[in-house]
Amino acid sequence: MPDAARSRRRAVSHMPDLANVPKLTDHYFLRTKQVVERFGDKEVTYAVFMRRPVISTPRLVVEFLEKAARERGVRFGIELLRKEGEWVGAGDPLIYITGPLRHLIDLETLYLQRLGAPCVAAYNAYVMCQELPKVAFIAMDARHCAGAEMAEMMAYAASVGSAAAKAEVGAIGFIGNATTETAHYFDRESGLGTMPHALIGYAGSTVRAAEMYHETFPDEPLTILADFFGQEITDALAVARRFPELAAAGRLSVRLDTHGGRYIEGLDLARSYEVLERHAPKSIRGYRTEAELRYLVGTGVSAAAIWALRKALDKAGFKKVKIVGSSGFSPAKCRMMAAANAPLDVVGTGSYLPDQWPETYATADIVAYDGVPLVKLGREFLLRKPADAETAGK
Numbered sequence: 001m002p003d004a005a006r007s008r009r010r011a012v013s014h015m016p017d018l019a020n021v022p023k024l025t026d027h028y029f030l031r032t033k034q035v036v037e038r039f040g041d042k043e044v045t046y047a048v049f050m051r052r053p054v055i056s057t058p059r060l061v062v063e064f065l066e067k068a069a070r071e072r073g074v075r076f077g078i079e080l081l082r083k084e085g086e087w088v089g090a091g092d093p094l095i096y097i098t099g100p101l102r103h104l105i106d107l108e109t110l111y112l113q114r115l116g117a118p119c120v121a122a123y124n125a126y127v128m129c130q131e132l133p134k135v136a137f138i139a140m141d142a143r144h145c146a147g148a149e150m151a152e153m154m155a156y157a158a159s160v161g162s163a164a165a166k167a168e169v170g171a172i173g174f175i176g177n178a179t180t181e182t183a184h185y186f187d188r189e190s191g192l193g194t195m196p197h198a199l200i201g202y203a204g205s206t207v208r209a210a211e212m213y214h215e216t217f218p219d220e221p222l223t224i225l226a227d228f229f230g231q232e233i234t235d236a237l238a239v240a241r242r243f244p245e246l247a248a249a250g251r252l253s254v255r256l257d258t259h260g261g262r263y264i265e266g267l268d269l270a271r272s273y274e275v276l277e278r279h280a281p282k283s284i285r286g287y288r289t290e291a292e293l294r295y296l297v298g299t300g301v302s303a304a305a306i307w308a309l310r311k312a313l314d315k316a317g318f319k320k321v322k323i324v325g326s327s328g329f330s331p332a333k334c335r336m337m338a339a340a341n342a343p344l345d346v347v348g349t350g351s352y353l354p355d356q357w358p359e360t361y362a363t364a365d366i367v368a369y370d371g372v373p374l375v376k377l378g379r380e381f382l383l384r385k386p387a388d389a390e391t392a393g394k
Contacts, residue, residue: 014149015064016110018071025109036102044101045077045368047093047375047382048112052359054119055126056082056094057160060153061111065097074103085164088119093382097364108364116362117150117354118157124352125161127331129171131338132347137162138192139177140326141350148181154353155182161352194220197257200228206235207242214243222246223253223324232256232264232305233312240318247318253346255324256309260300264308272297272304276340279307283340295336301327303340310343324348330355 022030036042048061062078069076077098082088094115097104129137139158145151155177162173176192177183183191195213203209210224224239226232236254246252258264263272276284276296283296283303296303306325313321325337326348333351337344354360367375367382375382 014152015067018068021106021110025106029106029108033102033105036105041100041102042370043098044104044366044370045384046095046097046104046108046364047367047379048095048097048115048362048364049091049093049382050088050116050119050362052090052120053123054088054094055122055161055164056080056084056086056088057118057122057157058082058095058115059084060114060118060156061095064111064114065107068103068107069099072103074100076104085122085160085167087164091381094119096367096384098368101366101369112362112364114153116360117357118153118160119362120354120360121154121157121352122161122164124331124354125158125174126164127161128329128334128347128349128352129162129165129173130169131331131334132344133165133169133171135344136172136346137174138346138348139174139186139350139352140193140348141353142177142179142182144350144353151179152182155179155185158352159185194223195225197225197228200225205229206231207238210239210242214246221251221253223255225257226254226309227256227258227264230262230265232258232309233266236309236313236321237316237318240313240316240321247321250320250322252318252320253322253324254309254313255326255348256301256305257326258300258305259327260298263299264301264305267305267308269297272302275304275307275311279311280340280342283336291332292336295333296340301325301329303337303342306337306342306344307340322346 016024058080065076065078079096081093081095088094139155141154142151145154158174158177165171166173174186176186176188178191178193180190183189195209200206200209203212206224206226206228210222214222222243226236229235240247240252243252273284280303288296306323309323322345323343324346325344328351329347329349330351365375365379365382367373373383
C-alpha cells in the first residue's frame with residue numbers, strides 16, 4: 001500500500017482542461033472578463049463560504065487553482081481559514097483567494113463545483129464515523145455519483161470526514177471504497193468488495209456463490225450476501241457451516257442488505273420489538289420519531305435485524321463471523337444503530353452523499369478591490385477580520 005503522505009500528494013484525476021473553461025463557466029463571467037480586459041485589471045480578493053455547517057474539504061479547489069495559475073502564468077494567493085478536516089460554521093469564510101480579476105473571474109464556477117458537495121459529504125461521513133467509532137466503514141457511493149468527477153469528490157470527502165473522526169474520537173472510520181480509481185484516498189491500491197447479488201443469482205444459491213468465490217480467491221476473506229432468497233439467518237448459517245475454518249478464523253463475514261420492502265427472515269414488527277427489548281431496551285423506551293423507529297424495528301436492515309443475526313450466529317457457535325450492514329446507512333441511521341448498540345463490524349454506505357443538494361451550494365463574493373475592502377450589502381460578514389491574518393493557513 002502507498003504511504004499516507006504519497007497518497008495525500010496524488011494529483012486529482014478528473015481536473016478539467018483549462019482550455020474548456022469558456023464552455024464550462026457561467027457566461028456572465030466571460031462577459032465580465034472581456035470588460036476587464038478592455039478597461040484594465042484589478043487585484044481582487046474572493047471570500048468563499050457555505051450557508052450551513054460543514055467540514056473543510058478544500059484540497060480539490062486548491063489543486064485546481066494552482067494548476068490554473070501555472071498554466072496562465074500568474075500567481076493566486078490562497079488562504080485557508082480552516083484546515084482540511086476542521087469544522088466550519090454557516091457563513092464563515094473557508095478560503096480567501098487573491099489575484100488578478102481577469103484570471104479569477106471565469107474560474108469561479110469550476111472551483112465552487114469542487115467545494116460545496118465535498119464539504120457536506122465530509123461532514124456526513126464525520127458524523128457517521130463519530131456515531132459508530134468501533135465500526136469500519138466502506139464507501140460504496142460510486143454507483144450513485146453523477147460521473148467520475150463526483151466520485152472523486154465523494155471519495156476525497158469520505159477520507160477527510162473519516163480522518164476528522166479518527167482524530168477526535170479514535171474512530172476506525174473509512175477503511176476503503178468500492179473503486180480502484182479513488183482508492184488512494186484511503187491509502188489503498190485497489191477498491192474493496194466481494195460479491196453482488198448478481199453472483200448469487202448466477203450461482204443459484206448463496207452457498208454455491210460462496211464456494212465459487214472462495215475457489216476463485218482462496219487467499220481472501222469471504223463476505224457473502226444473505227438476503228437474495230429472503231433466508232438471511234438460514235443462508236448465513238449454511239455458509240458458516242460450509243466454511244468452518246474461515247468462520248473460526250474471523251475471515252468470514254455476512255452482509256445484510258435486505259431492502260425496505262420486507263423484514264429479514266424470522267422477524268416482523270412485534271418480534272423486532274422483542275429483540276430490542278431483550279438486547280437494547282433503552283433504544284425503544286421513550287419518544288422516537290417514525291424514521292427512528294424504522295431504523296430500530298422496521299423493515300430492511302434494522303437494528304433488530306442485526307441483533308437477530310448476531311444472536312443466531314453466536315448460538316450456532318460462530319461468534320467470530322462478522323456482520324456487514326448496508327442499505328441506507330445515513331448519519332440518522334448510524335445514530336440509531338449507536339443507540340441500539342447494534343453489533344456491526346463493518347458498514348457499507350453510499351448514504352453519506354448529500355441528500356439535500358441545495359445545501360451543497362458554495363458561494364464566492366469579492367471582498368476587496370486593489371486592497372480596498374468592498375462587498376455587496378448584506379455580505380459584510382465575509383470581510384477580513386483581524387484574527388484572520390493570524391489564523392489563515394494554520
